[in-house]
Amino acid sequence: KNEVEQSPQNLTAQEGEFITINCSYSVGISALHWLQQHPGGGIVSLFMLSSGKKKHGRLIATINIQEKHSSLHITASHPRDSAVYICAVEPTLLSGGGADGLTFGKGTHLIIQP
Amino acid sequence: KAGVTQTPRYLIKTRGQQVTLSCSPISGHRSVSWYQQTPGQGLQFLFEYFSETQRNKGNFPGRFSGRQFSNSRSEMNVSTLELGDSALYLCASSLAGVTYEQYFGPGTRLTVT
Numbered sequence: 001k002n003e004v005e006q007s008p009q010n011l012t013a014q015e016g017e018f019i020t021i022n023c024s025y026s027v028g029i030s031a032l033h034w035l036q037q038h039p040g041g042g043i044v045s046l047f048m049l050s051s052g053k054k055k056h057g058r059l060i061a062t063i064n065i066q067e068k069h070s071s072l073h074i075t076a077s078h079p080r081d082s083a084v085y086i087c088a089v090e091p092t093l094l095s096g097g098g099a100d101g102l103t104f105g106k107g108t109h110l111i112i113q114p
Numbered sequence: 115k116a117g118v119t120q121t122p123r124y125l126i127k128t129r130g131q132q133v134t135l136s137c138s139p140i141s142g143h144r145s146v147s148w149y150q151q152t153p154g155q156g157l158q159f160l161f162e163y164f165s166e167t168q169r170n171k172g173n174f175p176g177r178f179s180g181r182q183f184s185n186s187r188s189e190m191n192v193s194t195l196e197l198g199d200s201a202l203y204l205c206a207s208s209l210a211g212v213t214y215e216q217y218f219g220p221g222t223r224l225t226v227t
């Protein structure tokens with residue numbers, strides 16, 4: 001069964017700090033998504049990765065396929081970055097995927113204090 | 115380009131009733147996925163439709179069903195509602211499936227009393 005573990009579960013930091021959120025999974029995957037959810041429920045897709053590294057503004061996402069691990073980094077954090085960050089993976093057919101859609105982590109609750 | 119829309123946004127039903135939720139994807143997107151989010155279980159995959167065919171289904175009972183129309187709009191139906199079905203139901207559209215970027219709707223908040 002595919003497991004997706006995120007750490008930390010909760011993170012409070014000061015404005016300007018460098019933030020790292022980690023995601024580990026247990027099976028081979030074809031894609032990994034990082035999502036952001038603000039209070040009220042709206043979800044925004046931040047990145048979709050299958051290898052390497054992607055950067056968008058102050059956000060950077062990396063993935064190590066061999067180690068089954070991904071990280072989301074936020075540079076120069078700001079209070080508007082306060083949200084829940086969710087990692088989701090699509091297992092490969094070989095890993096039993098293709099029928100179960102995305103599997104999600106429990107999310108990381110991030111609070112950036114001014 | 116208009117985003118993903120979901121109707122209704124809020125719904126209150128009683129146990130035993132049934133409910134139908136609607137999702138209109140971004141124009142040109144052919145895949146629609148449905149998810150349930152609860153405080154206890156987090157986000158869970160319900161099903162995915164592509165070109166009017168159910169392609170994937172999550173581990174939910176048969177009371178949960180869906181369909182997709184020729185214009186890619188999708189509906190999901192929950193019959194014989196239970197208290198545990200209270201949740202935020204989200205749909206997401208993409209060009210062709212979950213290995214493409216997902217665009218989420220605002221969700222429908224269902225409360226079962």
